[in-house]
Amino acid sequence: MALQTNNKLGAILIIIVTIVFAAQDAISRHLAETYNTYMVVMIRFWFFAAFSFWLVGRQKGGLARAVRAHHPWMQATRAILLVLEIYVMIAAFVLLGLIETHAVFICYPLLVAALSGPVLGEKVGWRRWVAIGIGFIGVLIILKPSGGVFSPLAAIPFLCAVMFAVYGLLTRKVADKDSSNTSIFWTGIGGAIVSTVVGVWFWEPMSGTDWIWMSILCVTAVVGHGLMIRAYEIAEASAIQPFSYLQLVWGAMIGMTVFGDVLRTNVAIGACFVVLAGLFTLWRQAQNNIDPVPPGPAVKP
Template identity: 60%
Template structure:
């Protein structure tokens, strides 16, 4: 992947990606609220697998080059983790809604920072640990344990964030030997295979209008990944990553206007702390880089 240094274009692409991913979350919530989550994720992965196969076939070396890896066990584990994380996240949307789920899920960059030491052997200094602590306080404010209003289902997006953090760390580890194209290929193929083995047992007939939404879900999934790829081609990750938090804002707008969700003051305060801690962590990584 050849990278340029057009920060403005990179920021624009990142914001566009967050809009697409928020739309994807909204469609996922609608479909998973009507049909089984496993079936919805399975159909989404079928389209994703077709996309990565088409992408690999057009690349130099074709499918054989994309599938070539010296760490198949790690690549399979990555694919399983992401497929499981998507199932957990989509199920969380149906139980808690978009706002509550995304407000907790955005702590995953802090989990990546905390786990980068034991998993990747990276040094985690006291400033980063302080930011992680602030982010944990933000999550606790959102969840409100011990306040008489704690919903045990609120741990679902926390589990999703933890799974996604491990997936991100394993992706960084895999990048030491495999290319981005190889990791992308294995992610789509492994996810499609495992979700087919599970999802076919939960097949439900879908009404015609929901096939339209299913098709749109598949398109937004591929478009979101394409926008991210182009974004990181345009600019360094440290320059554009802070704008990924726009995802929370778009999800809140969708949740309020389409799904009649409410925005609790605790969610605003807690999410603000999590975002602030995440931005500080990104700033520290950029300075050290």
């Protein structure tokens, strides 16, 4: 039986999701400052794989249905991309802080919109191209360093956004035949395999306190995904997707209060450009009944 649409509840759930994922990013940064990133990501994906097993087990057909993907190579590519993106994202948290990383990374819906034409064959009108252009002006404002000379480190979160946008486009591409649960299963299992092949060589002892943080990190991934899936079950994607930008706000607050990050003026101005351009793009796509970013697995575990 179809669920009744409840955009208000969906928006509340997405706001909670942004808080959960902002906290997750902060914990990732804390652990990555002490332990090897490859090991941290590997443990995260172990838990995410367990979550994906639980999720598909609740559905008709269960594991057998989830394994039989119609696009196995695309699904495998998605999993590899996501693992690589998380490696780079955590490195950006450590090198640049939460504020500047999130400020640049939030341009990924604009990248999805820009690439949806050549990759998916969707029509991209001039209004959307103008919004995309304004958004990237915002990114350039953010990337402008105080000394006037571009720092290569500033491009790291932009690389994350590109990788995540491609991941999102592939997610939309496989959705023509594969269910969201199938995509989540392949993401969890594939990600666990890839991260284990890399991370097992970098295992190092972890203190008891940090194991608590590691456990919280894994739980936030499961809780965040569970709430997000529920939100997209009961609400329209175009109605709740704009609330995802709140993760920038929470990330900035945590970065300043916990890690002592500084909100530079150009970052604040550039982020406003990006958010406004993204919201306009979301609105235009809602008018055409095109979801700007595929729901479900198009969010980091």
